[in-house]
Amino acid sequence: AAAGGDRGAAAVALSLYATAYAQVASASLRRLGAAVDGAAQKPGRADDQVEALERSVPLWPALADLDAILAAHAGRTAPLLPARALLDPLAREWINYQSARFADRLERLVAEETWAPLDASGAAGWHAASVVDLFSLFMQTLKAFLAMPLPHSAEWSHDVCRVADLICNQYVNRMLQQLGPRARLVPAKPRPELQLMDKARGTFMRAFAQQRDGPQPFAQGLAGLAGQGGQGGGGGQAIAPSGSGSDPQRNGPVAFGALGNGRGTAVRAKQTRRSTEAARTSVEHMCVRLNSLAFAHSQLAVLRGFVTAAWEQLHIEDARDERTGHKYADTLLRASDGTLRIAAREVGMHLGTRVCFVDTRERILDELHAMPIGPRHGALAAALEDVVAPALETIMSLVGDETVRTHAILGVCCGAVSAYERVILDGGELRIYEVKDAPILRADVDALAAFFVAKDSQGHAQGVPEHLVETAMRRLHSVLELFEAGSPALISQFASAPEADPLKGLTKHNIARVLIHRPDDAARKWVKERAKALTDLLTRHEHTNVHVDELLPQDVLKLGSRAAERESELEGAEDARRMSLPSQLQPSAEEVATRIELKRPSAR
DSSP states (O other), X not given: OTTTTOXXXXXXXXXXXXXXXXXXXXXXXXXXXXXXXXXXXXXXXXXXXXXXXXXXXXXXXHHHHHXXXXXXXXXXXXOSSOHHHHHHHHHHHHHHHHHHHHHHHHHHHHHHOOOOOSOTTSSSOSSOHHHHHHHHHHHHHHHHHHTSOSOOOHHHHHHXXXXXXXXXXXXXXXXXXXHOOGGGGSOOOOOOOHHXXXXXXXXXXXXXXXXXXXXXXXXXHHHHHHHHHHHHTTTOOOOOOTTSTTOGGGTHHHHHHHTTSTTHHHHXXXXXXXXXXXXXXXXXXXXXXXXXXXXXXHHHHHHHHHHHHHHHHXXXXXXXXXXXXXXXXXXXXXXXXXXXXXXXXXXXXXXXXXXXXXXXXXXXXXXXXXXXXXXXXXXXXXXXXXXXXXXXXXXXHHOOSHHHHHHHHHHHHHHHHHHHHHHHHSOGGGOOOOGGGHHHHHHHHHHHHHHHHOXXXXXXXXXXXXXXXHHHTHHHHHHHHHHHSOHHHHHHHHTTSOSOOTTOSOSHHHHHHHHHXXXXXXXXXXXXXXXXXXXXXHHHTTTSSOOGGGGSOTTSSOSSOHHHHHHHHHHHHHHHHHSOOOOOSSOOHHHHHXXXXXXXXXXX
């Protein structure tokens, strides 16, 4: 009738057909209605509701055809059935079921993860197998869902992606939990009894004054000097703080004692090899984590491109999320962006802390500027080249994404600056600094900045952006001004200074830490008179100013470039176009004509 042009007859015929169809299909619809009611009454029966949804799938294409015919030829505007409203409870249960499935897979993947690279050769990527498995599961689930011939909505797809976002966040959090707090990597600050420490210092300084500018045999090493200090100081003993070079378990005294004799070169070479190998192992495992975060970021973009292209193929219109007020496309798979960026920063800082406080501890924390040699030009630069540069080379070779690589190298930079602050401010009784040593310390800081900025011959930074290095060293520059001031000047400023401030150098806490390591009479007398109060001050701020990354803004670095993200989205879109997706239940007029083999009458 419609093909012949008699639209009135077509309307009557199709209305009768619709009534007959509803009667024939009533049994199936009643069963589906019962399944929907069951989903509302027994929300915990996920398997039953998922099965009901899958059983109902063959019904929807027929209903879509009928609705399309009625809309095109009978003037009907309302659908025969409110399909989305009817299916919504079942779709929600299906999404909840996938959420539980994702969570179960996450637990198994994290429990089995060793953070070894998926492919050590680098051909398949220097990231973890667990992140690949997880995102393969996300993509397979989205493909299976969108392939169902259902009246899809942007809200349903967005909710499936929201579950994937949530699981990605949990994966990242579990990664950080396995790393543990950075505080456990940092040796405790020395907490000396200052009265006893002062007695040992007198002996140190007598030996130091005699031999600093002349030959340095030091056959007995620091152990011998410490013993002399105990005898010459009225029976007192030098306190060996945790993390100092006097710890015999870390070869501190033996190494320092050997530096002046023929064994020095061999001992130094052995320390360098040990530190380099330890740093390389640590860096490799951290690079797997960093690359896994970069992979997750890129795969989220792939999923986002796939879903938006699938919406286009299925004629799914974007809508506004009533919960947030944003369009679904604007927030699709965006919840993890901040978590991934924060995690990359934290993993990078963890890497730097491990390299500079654990792996290279002997050369930096234990040995640098320690007695009996004391402060000397070029010592820090040599240590950086010997034990830190190999760690950076490993990062450069294993981390391909430039933004992720910057996270890692900035972490090592912050770790090195934090370790140097520890050396000059909390070095224990092994460190003694005079005002004339300030140029050496200033040269150290300049070398530290130059090492990480790494300017080329044209003056362009090839390493960490210069402004980030300067921000990380802001407090250190302020502290160096204290080393350049005489002890009487520092003593006069102590009373008016704030007790502690992470951004300032001139504080009671820092002045005390500088004067404790001064050998002059004014400083020693002042420390001795206030030993109990200063010990309490140091104890109170034992965990203050430990890490310099607290000086950096939280969003100082991003994860991935916009160009790389766009490339990943295009990859996902291409995947969706290659996939055979069912036509949406609200097809175009051309699709309706093709499906029911009707041709419009030609104009005469």
